[in-house]
Amino acid sequence: MGTRKSQLARIQTDYVAEKLKTLYPDVHLEIVAMSTIGDKILDTALSKIGEKSLFTKELENALERNEVDLVVHSLKDLPTTLPNGFTIGAVLHDSVVGWIVRTTTAGTQLKKRFPHLEFKDIRGNLNTRLKKLDEKEDYAAIILAAAGLKRMGWEARVSQVLGPEDCMYAVGQGALAVEVRARDCDILEMVSTLHHSETVLRCIAERAFLRRLEGGCSVPVAVNTEVKDSVLSLTGAVYSLDGADSLKEAMETNVDPGNKLESAADMQHVGVTAHNVPQCAQVAAEKLGVDLADLLLSKGAMEILTTARKLNDAR
Numbered sequence: 001m002g003t004r005k006s007q008l009a010r011i012q013t014d015y016v017a018e019k020l021k022t023l024y025p026d027v028h029l030e031i032v033a034m035s036t037i038g039d040k041i042l043d044t045a046l047s048k049i050g051e052k053s054l055f056t057k058e059l060e061n062a063l064e065r066n067e068v069d070l071v072v073h074s075l076k077d078l079p080t081t082l083p084n085g086f087t088i089g090a091v092l093h094d095s096v097v098g099w100i101v102r103t104t105t106a107g108t109q110l111k112k113r114f115p116h117l118e119f120k121d122i123r124g125n126l127n128t129r130l131k132k133l134d135e136k137e138d139y140a141a142i143i144l145a146a147a148g149l150k151r152m153g154w155e156a157r158v159s160q161v162l163g164p165e166d167c168m169y170a171v172g173q174g175a176l177a178v179e180v181r182a183r184d185c186d187i188l189e190m191v192s193t194l195h196h197s198e199t200v201l202r203c204i205a206e207r208a209f210l211r212r213l214e215g216g217c218s219v220p221v222a223v224n225t226e227v228k229d230s231v232l233s234l235t236g237a238v239y240s241l242d243g244a245d246s247l248k249e250a251m252e253t254n255v256d257p258g259n260k261l262e263s264a265a266d267m268q269h270v271g272v273t274a275h276n277v278p279q280c281a282q283v284a285a286e287k288l289g290v291d292l293a294d295l296l297l298s299k300g301a302m303e304i305l306t307t308a309r310k311l312n313d314a315r
Helices: 007-023 057-064 106-113 126-135 146-151 185-192 197-213 279-298 301-314
Strands: 002-004 032-034 070-074 086-092 176-181 221-228 231-239 246-254
Touching: 002 007, 002 057, 007 070, 007 086, 007 126, 007 146, 007 176, 007 185, 032 057, 057 070, 057 086, 057 176, 086 185, 086 197, 106 231, 176 185, 197 221, 197 231, 197 279, 197 301, 231 279, 231 301, 246 279, 246 301, 279 301
Parallel strands: 002 032, 002 070
Antiparallel strands: 070 176, 086 176, 221 231, 231 246
Protein backbone atom coordinates (compact mmCIF):
# COMPACT_ATOMS: atom_id res chain seq x y z
CA MET A 1 0.00 0.00 0.00
CA GLY A 2 1.46 3.33 -1.06
CA THR A 3 0.92 6.52 0.92
CA ARG A 4 2.34 9.98 1.48
CA LYS A 5 4.65 10.36 4.47
CA SER A 6 2.59 12.95 6.36
CA GLN A 7 1.07 11.94 9.68
CA LEU A 8 -2.47 12.46 8.42
CA ALA A 9 -1.81 10.42 5.26
CA ARG A 10 -0.42 7.57 7.37
CA ILE A 11 -3.46 7.67 9.67
CA GLN A 12 -5.80 7.53 6.66
CA THR A 13 -3.84 4.65 5.13
CA ASP A 14 -3.82 2.75 8.43
CA TYR A 15 -7.60 3.26 8.56
CA VAL A 16 -8.01 1.66 5.12
CA ALA A 17 -5.53 -1.11 5.99
CA GLU A 18 -7.47 -2.03 9.13
CA LYS A 19 -10.69 -2.29 7.16
CA LEU A 20 -9.04 -4.57 4.62
CA LYS A 21 -7.45 -6.72 7.34
CA THR A 22 -10.85 -7.17 8.96
CA LEU A 23 -12.41 -8.27 5.68
CA TYR A 24 -9.41 -10.28 4.43
CA PRO A 25 -7.43 -11.52 7.48
CA ASP A 26 -5.21 -13.78 5.35
CA VAL A 27 -3.95 -10.94 3.14
CA HIS A 28 -0.54 -9.50 4.11
CA LEU A 29 -0.42 -5.70 3.83
CA GLU A 30 2.78 -3.66 3.84
CA ILE A 31 2.66 0.14 3.85
CA VAL A 32 5.22 2.07 1.77
CA ALA A 33 5.47 5.82 2.51
CA MET A 34 6.95 8.37 0.10
CA SER A 35 7.17 12.13 -0.45
CA THR A 36 5.40 13.90 -3.31
CA ILE A 37 6.04 17.16 -5.17
CA GLY A 38 3.38 18.88 -3.10
CA ASP A 39 5.07 17.74 0.10
CA LYS A 40 8.48 19.04 -0.96
CA ILE A 41 7.57 22.52 -2.23
CA LEU A 42 6.08 24.39 0.71
CA ASP A 43 6.97 28.02 -0.04
CA THR A 44 4.71 28.34 -3.11
CA ALA A 45 0.93 28.29 -3.45
CA LEU A 46 -0.36 25.05 -5.00
CA SER A 47 -1.91 26.98 -7.88
CA LYS A 48 1.49 28.48 -8.76
CA ILE A 49 3.56 25.30 -8.92
CA GLY A 50 2.20 24.54 -12.39
CA GLU A 51 2.10 20.80 -11.90
CA LYS A 52 -0.83 18.43 -12.01
CA SER A 53 -0.99 15.49 -9.61
CA LEU A 54 1.00 17.40 -6.98
CA PHE A 55 0.27 14.87 -4.25
CA THR A 56 -0.16 11.76 -6.39
CA LYS A 57 2.47 11.49 -9.15
CA GLU A 58 5.19 9.66 -7.16
CA LEU A 59 2.60 7.28 -5.76
CA GLU A 60 1.22 6.54 -9.23
CA ASN A 61 4.75 6.02 -10.57
CA ALA A 62 5.29 3.36 -7.91
CA LEU A 63 1.94 1.81 -8.82
CA GLU A 64 2.93 1.72 -12.48
CA ARG A 65 6.26 0.04 -11.63
CA ASN A 66 4.44 -2.60 -9.54
CA GLU A 67 6.30 -1.42 -6.42
CA VAL A 68 2.92 -1.01 -4.71
CA ASP A 69 -0.45 -2.57 -5.55
CA LEU A 70 -2.80 0.09 -4.24
CA VAL A 71 -2.51 3.70 -3.12
CA VAL A 72 -4.58 5.61 -0.57
CA HIS A 73 -5.32 9.26 -1.36
CA SER A 74 -7.45 12.10 -0.15
CA LEU A 75 -9.85 12.10 -3.09
CA LYS A 76 -9.57 15.87 -3.51
CA ASP A 77 -5.91 15.40 -4.55
CA LEU A 78 -6.77 13.14 -7.51
CA PRO A 79 -7.28 14.80 -10.91
CA THR A 80 -10.58 14.09 -12.64
CA THR A 81 -8.70 12.30 -15.43
CA LEU A 82 -6.40 9.52 -14.23
CA PRO A 83 -3.36 8.13 -16.08
CA ASN A 84 -4.14 5.29 -18.48
CA GLY A 85 -4.44 1.95 -16.75
CA PHE A 86 -5.41 3.32 -13.34
CA THR A 87 -8.78 3.53 -11.63
CA ILE A 88 -10.28 4.49 -8.29
CA GLY A 89 -11.28 1.09 -6.93
CA ALA A 90 -12.81 2.37 -3.69
CA VAL A 91 -14.32 5.62 -2.44
CA LEU A 92 -14.68 5.61 1.31
CA HIS A 93 -17.10 7.58 3.39
CA ASP A 94 -15.07 9.65 5.84
CA SER A 95 -16.29 9.33 9.41
CA VAL A 96 -16.90 13.08 9.39
CA VAL A 97 -17.57 13.64 5.70
CA GLY A 98 -20.44 16.01 6.44
CA TRP A 99 -18.59 17.95 9.11
CA ILE A 100 -15.86 19.86 7.38
CA VAL A 101 -14.22 23.26 7.70
CA ARG A 102 -13.95 23.77 3.97
CA THR A 103 -10.56 24.49 2.37
CA THR A 104 -8.93 25.07 -1.04
CA THR A 105 -11.53 27.43 -2.49
CA ALA A 106 -12.30 28.88 0.93
CA GLY A 107 -10.31 32.09 0.56
CA THR A 108 -12.14 33.40 -2.50
CA GLN A 109 -15.56 32.49 -1.11
CA LEU A 110 -14.89 34.07 2.27
CA LYS A 111 -13.45 37.21 0.66
CA LYS A 112 -16.84 37.75 -0.93
CA ARG A 113 -18.77 37.04 2.27
CA PHE A 114 -16.41 38.83 4.66
CA PRO A 115 -14.74 41.62 2.64
CA HIS A 116 -13.33 43.29 5.79
CA LEU A 117 -11.02 40.30 6.45
CA GLU A 118 -7.59 39.69 4.90
CA PHE A 119 -6.79 36.24 3.56
CA LYS A 120 -3.35 34.71 2.92
CA ASP A 121 -2.19 31.35 1.56
CA ILE A 122 -0.71 28.93 4.06
CA ARG A 123 1.12 25.72 3.06
CA GLY A 124 2.32 22.62 4.88
CA ASN A 125 0.77 19.63 6.59
CA LEU A 126 -1.65 20.02 9.50
CA ASN A 127 1.14 20.00 12.08
CA THR A 128 3.03 22.76 10.24
CA ARG A 129 0.01 24.98 9.70
CA LEU A 130 -1.17 24.75 13.31
CA LYS A 131 2.37 25.55 14.45
CA LYS A 132 2.34 28.69 12.27
CA LEU A 133 -0.95 29.72 13.87
CA ASP A 134 0.32 29.10 17.40
CA GLU A 135 3.80 30.60 17.09
CA LYS A 136 3.37 33.53 14.70
CA GLU A 137 1.23 36.64 14.77
CA ASP A 138 0.57 36.54 11.01
CA TYR A 139 -2.77 34.76 11.39
CA ALA A 140 -5.74 35.23 13.68
CA ALA A 141 -7.29 31.99 12.40
CA ILE A 142 -6.74 29.34 9.74
CA ILE A 143 -9.19 27.35 7.61
CA LEU A 144 -8.67 23.58 7.77
CA ALA A 145 -10.61 20.42 6.99
CA ALA A 146 -12.25 19.24 10.18
CA ALA A 147 -12.18 15.70 8.79
CA GLY A 148 -8.39 15.77 8.97
CA LEU A 149 -8.35 17.34 12.43
CA LYS A 150 -10.67 14.63 13.75
CA ARG A 151 -8.51 11.88 12.28
CA MET A 152 -5.51 13.41 14.07
CA GLY A 153 -7.49 13.59 17.34
CA TRP A 154 -7.46 17.40 17.32
CA GLU A 155 -11.18 18.13 16.91
CA ALA A 156 -11.05 20.24 20.09
CA ARG A 157 -9.14 22.84 18.07
CA VAL A 158 -12.14 23.52 15.81
CA SER A 159 -13.64 26.79 17.01
CA GLN A 160 -16.20 27.21 14.21
CA VAL A 161 -17.62 24.98 11.49
CA LEU A 162 -18.35 26.67 8.17
CA GLY A 163 -21.52 25.41 6.50
CA PRO A 164 -22.31 25.61 2.77
CA GLU A 165 -24.09 28.93 3.23
CA ASP A 166 -20.71 30.45 4.18
CA CYS A 167 -18.28 28.31 2.26
CA MET A 168 -18.68 25.28 0.02
CA TYR A 169 -15.86 22.77 -0.38
CA ALA A 170 -13.40 21.47 -2.96
CA VAL A 171 -14.39 18.53 -5.16
CA GLY A 172 -13.84 15.26 -3.28
CA GLN A 173 -13.15 16.99 0.03
CA GLY A 174 -13.53 14.64 3.01
CA ALA A 175 -13.57 11.39 1.01
CA LEU A 176 -10.78 8.80 0.75
CA ALA A 177 -9.85 7.03 -2.49
CA VAL A 178 -8.01 3.79 -3.15
CA GLU A 179 -6.30 3.87 -6.56
CA VAL A 180 -5.30 0.59 -8.24
CA ARG A 181 -4.21 -0.74 -11.62
CA ALA A 182 -7.38 -1.31 -13.62
CA ARG A 183 -6.13 -4.67 -14.95
CA ASP A 184 -5.63 -6.15 -11.47
CA CYS A 185 -9.07 -7.70 -11.17
CA ASP A 186 -8.40 -9.49 -7.87
CA ILE A 187 -7.18 -6.33 -6.12
CA LEU A 188 -9.97 -4.28 -7.68
CA GLU A 189 -12.52 -6.78 -6.42
CA MET A 190 -10.94 -6.79 -2.96
CA VAL A 191 -10.94 -3.01 -2.46
CA SER A 192 -14.39 -2.59 -4.02
CA THR A 193 -15.91 -3.91 -0.80
CA LEU A 194 -14.84 -0.63 0.81
CA HIS A 195 -17.06 1.50 -1.45
CA HIS A 196 -19.58 3.70 0.34
CA SER A 197 -22.40 3.94 -2.22
CA GLU A 198 -23.70 7.38 -1.27
CA THR A 199 -20.22 8.88 -1.23
CA VAL A 200 -19.44 7.25 -4.59
CA LEU A 201 -22.42 9.00 -6.19
CA ARG A 202 -21.67 12.35 -4.57
CA CYS A 203 -18.04 12.22 -5.69
CA ILE A 204 -18.87 11.13 -9.25
CA ALA A 205 -21.19 14.13 -9.61
CA GLU A 206 -18.57 16.50 -8.16
CA ARG A 207 -15.74 15.17 -10.32
CA ALA A 208 -17.89 15.27 -13.48
CA PHE A 209 -18.74 18.90 -12.67
CA LEU A 210 -15.09 19.84 -12.25
CA ARG A 211 -13.93 17.95 -15.33
CA ARG A 212 -16.53 19.64 -17.53
CA LEU A 213 -15.40 23.04 -16.26
CA GLU A 214 -11.76 22.08 -16.88
CA GLY A 215 -11.03 23.26 -13.36
CA GLY A 216 -8.17 22.42 -11.03
CA CYS A 217 -5.96 23.84 -8.30
CA SER A 218 -5.46 27.12 -10.17
CA VAL A 219 -9.11 28.18 -10.27
CA PRO A 220 -11.76 28.49 -7.53
CA VAL A 221 -14.46 25.87 -8.09
CA ALA A 222 -16.63 24.81 -5.15
CA VAL A 223 -19.38 22.25 -4.59
CA ASN A 224 -21.83 20.86 -2.08
CA THR A 225 -23.64 17.53 -2.48
CA GLU A 226 -26.29 15.62 -0.59
CA VAL A 227 -28.24 12.38 -1.04
CA LYS A 228 -31.68 12.18 0.54
CA ASP A 229 -34.56 9.84 -0.30
CA SER A 230 -32.80 8.62 -3.48
CA VAL A 231 -32.34 12.19 -4.71
CA LEU A 232 -28.80 13.44 -5.33
CA SER A 233 -28.49 17.22 -5.15
CA LEU A 234 -25.46 19.15 -6.35
CA THR A 235 -24.68 22.82 -5.83
CA GLY A 236 -21.71 24.19 -7.75
CA ALA A 237 -20.03 27.55 -8.09
CA VAL A 238 -17.11 29.29 -9.77
CA TYR A 239 -15.40 32.41 -8.43
CA SER A 240 -12.99 35.08 -9.52
CA LEU A 241 -9.74 35.20 -7.54
CA ASP A 242 -10.91 38.17 -5.48
CA GLY A 243 -14.36 36.66 -4.97
CA ALA A 244 -16.08 39.64 -6.58
CA ASP A 245 -17.50 37.68 -9.52
CA SER A 246 -19.24 34.37 -9.05
CA LEU A 247 -21.84 32.04 -10.51
CA LYS A 248 -23.71 29.52 -8.40
CA GLU A 249 -26.45 27.06 -9.37
CA ALA A 250 -28.02 23.85 -8.06
CA MET A 251 -29.56 20.76 -9.65
CA GLU A 252 -30.76 17.36 -8.52
CA THR A 253 -31.44 13.92 -9.98
CA ASN A 254 -33.04 10.63 -8.98
CA VAL A 255 -30.50 7.91 -8.17
CA ASP A 256 -33.03 5.23 -7.25
CA PRO A 257 -31.55 1.92 -8.49
CA GLY A 258 -35.08 0.95 -9.52
CA ASN A 259 -34.57 3.12 -12.60
CA LYS A 260 -32.64 0.45 -14.48
CA LEU A 261 -30.23 1.13 -17.31
CA GLU A 262 -28.24 -1.44 -19.27
CA SER A 263 -25.42 -2.83 -17.14
CA ALA A 264 -21.87 -1.77 -17.97
CA ALA A 265 -19.71 -3.73 -15.54
CA ASP A 266 -16.35 -2.37 -16.74
CA MET A 267 -17.44 1.24 -17.07
CA GLN A 268 -15.53 3.98 -15.26
CA HIS A 269 -17.17 7.22 -14.25
CA VAL A 270 -14.65 10.08 -13.98
CA GLY A 271 -12.04 7.53 -12.96
CA VAL A 272 -14.19 5.58 -10.50
CA THR A 273 -14.92 1.85 -10.93
CA ALA A 274 -17.73 0.70 -8.64
CA HIS A 275 -19.25 -2.62 -9.71
CA ASN A 276 -21.29 -2.86 -6.51
CA VAL A 277 -23.02 0.49 -7.02
CA PRO A 278 -25.92 0.45 -9.55
CA GLN A 279 -24.67 1.63 -12.94
CA CYS A 280 -27.86 3.59 -13.55
CA ALA A 281 -27.22 5.64 -10.43
CA GLN A 282 -23.60 6.28 -11.45
CA VAL A 283 -24.69 7.38 -14.93
CA ALA A 284 -27.26 9.74 -13.40
CA ALA A 285 -24.68 11.20 -11.01
CA GLU A 286 -22.18 11.86 -13.79
CA LYS A 287 -24.85 13.43 -15.99
CA LEU A 288 -25.88 15.67 -13.10
CA GLY A 289 -22.34 17.03 -12.77
CA VAL A 290 -22.04 17.62 -16.51
CA ASP A 291 -25.47 19.27 -16.77
CA LEU A 292 -24.78 21.65 -13.88
CA ALA A 293 -21.42 22.60 -15.38
CA ASP A 294 -23.07 23.24 -18.74
CA LEU A 295 -25.62 25.49 -17.04
CA LEU A 296 -22.85 27.56 -15.45
CA LEU A 297 -20.93 27.66 -18.74
CA SER A 298 -24.03 28.98 -20.50
CA LYS A 299 -24.12 31.81 -17.98
CA GLY A 300 -20.49 32.86 -18.43
CA ALA A 301 -18.50 30.57 -16.14
CA MET A 302 -15.69 30.08 -18.67
CA GLU A 303 -14.99 33.81 -18.76
CA ILE A 304 -14.63 33.88 -14.97
CA LEU A 305 -12.40 30.80 -14.97
CA THR A 306 -10.23 32.02 -17.86
CA THR A 307 -9.66 35.37 -16.17
CA ALA A 308 -8.84 33.63 -12.90
CA ARG A 309 -6.26 31.43 -14.64
CA LYS A 310 -4.61 34.39 -16.36
CA LEU A 311 -4.45 36.43 -13.15
CA ASN A 312 -3.07 33.46 -11.27
CA ASP A 313 -0.38 32.85 -13.91
CA ALA A 314 0.60 36.54 -13.80
CA ARG A 315 1.20 36.53 -10.03
